[in-house]
Amino acid sequence: xxxxxxxxxxxxxxxxxxxxxxxxxxxxxxxxxxxxxxxxxxxxxxxxxxxxxxxxxxxxxxxxxxxxxxxxxxxxxxxxxxxxxxxxxxxxxxxxxxxxxxxxxxxxxxxxxxxxxxxxxxxxxxxxxxxxxxxxxxxxxxxxxxxxxxxxxxxxxxxxxxxxxxxxxxxxxxxxxxxxxxxxxxxxxxxxxxxxxxxxxxxxxxxxxxxxxxxxxxxxxxxxxxxxxxxxxxxxxxxxxxxxxxxxxxxxxxx
Ligand SMILES: [Zn+2]
Numbered sequence: 001x002x003x004x005x006x007x008x009x010x011x012x013x014x015x016x017x018x019x020x021x022x023x024x025x026x027x028x029x030x031x032x033x034x035x036x037x038x039x040x041x042x043x044x045x046x047x048x049x050x051x052x053x054x055x056x057x058x059x060x061x062x063x064x065x066x067x068x069x070x071x072x073x074x075x076x077x078x079x080x081x082x083x084x085x086x087x088x089x090x091x092x093x094x095x096x097x098x099x100x101x102x103x104x105x106x107x108x109x110x111x112x113x114x115x116x117x118x119x120x121x122x123x124x125x126x127x128x129x130x131x132x133x134x135x136x137x138x139x140x141x142x143x144x145x146x147x148x149x150x151x152x153x154x155x156x157x158x159x160x161x162x163x164x165x166x167x168x169x170x171x172x173x174x175x176x177x178x179x180x181x182x183x184x185x186x187x188x189x190x191x192x193x194x195x196x197x198x199x200x201x202x203x204x205x206x207x208x209x210x211x212x213x214x215x216x217x218x219x220x221x222x223x224x225x226x227x228x229x230x231x232x233x234x235x236x237x238x239x240x241x242x243x244x245x246x247x248x249x250x251x252x253x254x255x
Contacts, residue, residue, distance in 0.1 A: 099167060
């Protein structure tokens with residue numbers, strides 16, 4: 001049975017509001033118009049393998065001699081994009097304390113500004129470009145690492161999954177929605193999409209779906225903004241987000 005409310009016609013939103021992967025709007029960790037390095041006197045440093053100068057982690061190429069140097073493993077995706085500084089772990093624990101680092105960011109690293117994040121990625125990619133370095137293999141490896149970090153953090157679902165993982169919560173496993181009404185809503189939306197016969201109908205479904213995604217991203221931001229972050233709430237919302245993004249992908253394929 002289809003619930004008529006799901007089929008209500010409404011004005012189509014302008015195309016620009018239908019981007020598939022909205023980021024949270026606020027940017028508090030940086031002014032949006034400039035990309036400043038987060039390096040400070042507390043930035044963990046290491047000796048450059050090429051010139052021996054103390055260089056901030058994860059800088060590469062070396063700011064002192066411009067040699068391309070390997071970047072330590074186990075760093076957060078946020079620090080790879082220069083959004084935050086790595087925090088060294090306690091002796092005997094992981095080398096880097098990612099939860100402590102995330103605690104320095106708005107919404108524990110969930111509340112990122114799309115354009116700022118992209119600018120940081122582009123800045124790092126420009127510095128790592130293989131054409132600028134003799135060690136092309138290392139440049140390609142580091143560039144791929146930065147790219148993967150960007151793809152994960154720029155996507156509201158993958159970003160949430162990544163942050164939850166830092167707190168020991170895995171969303172990857174097959175998990176069902178617990179809320180019965182919500183489950184019905186999802187099943188009905190799927191059915192509506194399957195029965196949709198023209199592009200206009202599919203676009204309407206995408207508009208409704210997009211509104212749900214935006215609302216969920218807001219609620220996930222709120223859950224991650226708690227101190228400590230409400231990871232159980234964030235996880236439940238992320239499971240839900242997965243369904244709606246899955247529906248968006250299915251709708252796009254049908255167009
Ligand atoms: Zn150097």
